[in-house]
Amino acid sequence: MIVLQALGDLGIDRGTLVGIAGVLVAAYLASRVVGYALVAVAERSPRRRISIKMLIPITRFLIYGAAAFLVLGPLLRLSSAQLLAASGLLGAAVGFGLKDLLAGMIGGLVLITERPYQVGDKVTIDGDYGEVTDIGLRATTLTTPDDNAVRIPNATLFTANVSNANDGDPEMMVVVELAVTAGTDVDRASVIVEEAMVTSKYVYVDDDHPFAVLVEDETYHRTIRGKAYVADLRDEFAFVSDVTERSMAAFASEGIDMPEAPVHVSEHR
């Protein structure tokens, strides 16, 4: 009752409160419906999946922005004294409790305009690697290869490096590493890795998406590093597994020795 009376003193009556609640509920429902529809459309169009998904945070910003305007409309008609009181309250709230939230929201706006990553991209932010599954008002959600959801405040963008593996494209370069013993036929092993890559069901090759095989001489072994693109970045690990499995089988059948101990663990697993 006291709260209602205080709001009444500020010129906010019960009807306005109901209107505000209605606007917020409508904004929430609209953002859910639009998000669901855009995801459904994106999944039907593999080539434009990421571009379509990028519309999701933009529409959410627009919907919540419109809701904020509608909600704050009555407040903007406050008298000078009321405005002073409200702004003081807002300033104190921002200063003491909402500083990080505000920084996250500004980071979100920067994300929309600069687009260092989009929904659907595979990124590393502050050491966390995964697919961007949501860009919210305050935080970005990554889904890691182990299916963990990591929520990273958008303000992190101002202080941490962001590494984007595909930069909005549906294709993504994937690196497959295999080690062979120093005395083995490394040329043949390289051909095997190359053929394993280009015959994979996940591979994507054209002039803009070439493939390559590199050999590095280590102290006790040689590392064969195959690089190729997958047509859909979600097939990253399936491609690695497919190429590794078939390469190892071919190594075994052709007498190409691999070191006994594992020599490399990818940072992305």
Next chain:
Amino acid sequence: MSDRAVERGGQDPAVDVPTLLGDDYEAFEAVLSGEDAGPVAVVGEPFSGRESVLARALRALDATHVSLDPGDGIDRIRAQLDGAPVVIEDCQHLYERRIGGFETLSAFLDDLASVDAPVVTGWNRYAWAYLAAVQALGPAFPVRVEVQSLSADRIAELVVARYDEMPAFLADDSEQSGWTVTTRHELGWRDWSVSVPVPTLDPVAMRSLFSNSDPDPADVTFGRLAAVSNGNLGVATAIWEARRGSEVRPSDIAAPTSDRDLSREEAFCLRIVLAKERVDRAQLADIVDELDRVLGRLARDGLVTVEDGIVELVPTAVPTAVATTERGRIL
């Protein structure tokens, strides 16, 4: 028409080669007349009439004919590369999509580099696109000609010419016919190209919209046949064979489609069959997981047939196979 061509939904070799090759005809004739050196690659969709183009080369060059089958090795070709002109059909059988599967192709390209006599080769366009991307096939063939899509009028003319009697053409109910048809167009960049579906206004429907008279159902039917087959005469003939009865309506003309989305493994298997047209089941067994189930489902959907250890692409299924595998972005 050859028996094999008929079986595979093929066409009469008498179809004129200039129509099939379009702008590429001049380059093709230059090689046949000795003005330009080969080797030549004749690239075309499955059942689109590559055989007719190669038959023209065979006659003009008085060449030796080699038709490759699944599993054929390099020895089959080497025996014929003796300095005389050679026409080699179905070169997509020179590779297998597995580790070690490019050895025959590599040996063939090595041999080709030292041959002075004209060599004309026929390639499935999906196999060609794959090999051009992963094996740099393009530079080995200075002359490449492509079999073009035929217009609706030309397809109508060729289909009608095959039969003594035609069925009665009936119009569809107005609510069944649309104003747009979807055709596929090639978008290319250097050696790589992709076929994209493009909805266009149906000229026959548009004509009917602005005219007082109803369109001729035969025109509508053949317009639809050309659109569904993407101007591929072999596919159009096969669809016509499958759908014709005593009466034909435009809506009867359709390629078989699957009611479900194909899995990645099914689409991959279908892409290999699309690229090779005919493939040994044993060859697929090394490449495709759970092959029995995959082939069973593809066969039930009317996309492939499996007989005597050979998996074969169904001609009417080409439009569906192309659309499905390109939607899945399978190379």
